Amino acid sequence: MGHSQESKLETHAKIVEAAAKRFRETGLEGIGVADLMKEVGLTVGGFYKHFESRGALVAEAVSAMQGGWDALFARAEERGQAKPALFDALVDNYLDPAHRDNPGEGCLFAALSAELARSEDAARTAATQKLESALGKLTKVFSEQRAPAARAAAIFAYSTLIGAVSLARATNDPALSAEILSTVARGLKARLRPATAGQSKR
Amino acid sequence: MGHSQESKLETHAKIVEAAAKRFRETGLEGIGVADLMKEVGLTVGGFYKHFESRGALVAEAVSAMQGGWDALFARAEERGQAKPALFDALVDNYLDPAHRDNPGEGCLFAALSAELARSEDAARTAATQKLESALGKLTKVFSEQRAPAARAAAIFAYSTLIGAVSLARATNDPALSAEILSTVARGLKARLRPATAGQSKR
DNA sequence: ATTATCTATAGATCTATAGATAATGC
DNA sequence: ATTATCTATAGATCTATAGATAATGC
Secondary structure (H helix, E strand, O other), X not given: OOOOHHHHHHHHHHHHHHHHHHHHHHOOOOOOHHHHHHHOOOOHXXXXXXXXXXXXXXXXXXXXXXXXXXXXXXXXXXXXXXXXXXXXXXXXXXXXXXXXXXXHHOOHHHHHHHHHHOOOHHHHXXXXXXXXXXXXXXXXXXXXXXXXXXXXXXXXXXXXXXXXXXXXXXXXXXXXXXXXXXXXXXXXXXXXXXXXXXXXXX | OOOOHHHHHHHHHHHHHHHHHHHHHHOOOOOOHHHHHHHOOXXXXXXXXXOOOHHHHHHHHHHHOOOOHXXXXXXXXXXXXXXXXXXXXXXXXXXXXHHHXXXXXXXXXXXXXXXXXXXXXXXXXXHHHHHHHHHHHHHHHOXXXXXXXXXXXXXXXXXXXXXXXXHHHHXXXXXXXXXXXXXXXXXXXXXXXXXXXXXXXX
């Protein structure tokens, strides 16, 4: 039995992390409180000292779900990477088979949109914040356009990405799944890649 | 107690219809066998004379799920509607708030992709057939292009539609939800609407 | 003394099966 | 006689709570 208040905070964070991964893998109802606690090396009984209810954990876990984009944005910033190259990197990363095959570390929306639609408001509010945050970042990639056009491009591209991974995961035909990912990657780059600043043709 | 063999077929079909609706509304695990039977006016016990397991019903229900597109394709055929007008009708219908708000009668993939990814092969195979069928119809809308380009356009547009409705359902911010639907509808028409045959500009 | 975690369990599910009942259809 | 459906229930979940245990921290 661990006991310090500091270790309780660590425990809390570990439960949330495990839930953030497993919920994306198994769905929001695909794993029970007991199994989540076991994954962190604890037992059921302690759970309700950390969360008011299972639903409270769902909301916290949604807030904690990070896809792989943050690193790409950070790297682009650091290297002074141009917008078109960043856009390509985001698309390639999102539509990589590795993302399709590892929902536990992947995009919240590709994994959980449908269940979020049926969830308590706390979880949906957390998801909405994640969505606005992702759209905000993506909008900057299109900043050579006027603000409304840039936001529209972000919403359009994000929808396309999420739909493609959703379909690629749903089918059990590997060829079709691969075709969806590669086709949509090509399509997004051909149709939505931002122009380099001051560049009107490529 | 109804008993004839003919009425058994009717009963079977009613169970599948109810499941096709309720699974899209509540998720594949959101309603139990007992409640599904109750919805058709029957009790649990009879279920396993109709289906070998709950999973067998899931697969049959997936096969039975029809979105609203068939009617639009039929009407276009009948009226000799041009491709661009049909494309616009498909987009507007799919991205209508009524579709977002009524998953039970809507697109299989917007409602169940993530759960299908975790389902038994029977259900995923049924879903794959539905997907190929939808892509096949949509590919014809782009038939003024060469075959590979038309199929690519269909995959791209379908992904975008599914992602948009997924996001519009997930958020609990009504303004954002409406913005996603209208933005993606405008974007698809601007970027992917097929040209009328023989028409190089609009 | 407080509290983070443990064991144990109540109460509410849900799938699947067993055996009874009452129509169908030979 | 067969069988479509019914009632009842076994066995396996899962959420949440009660009460015990053993460190922490005043």
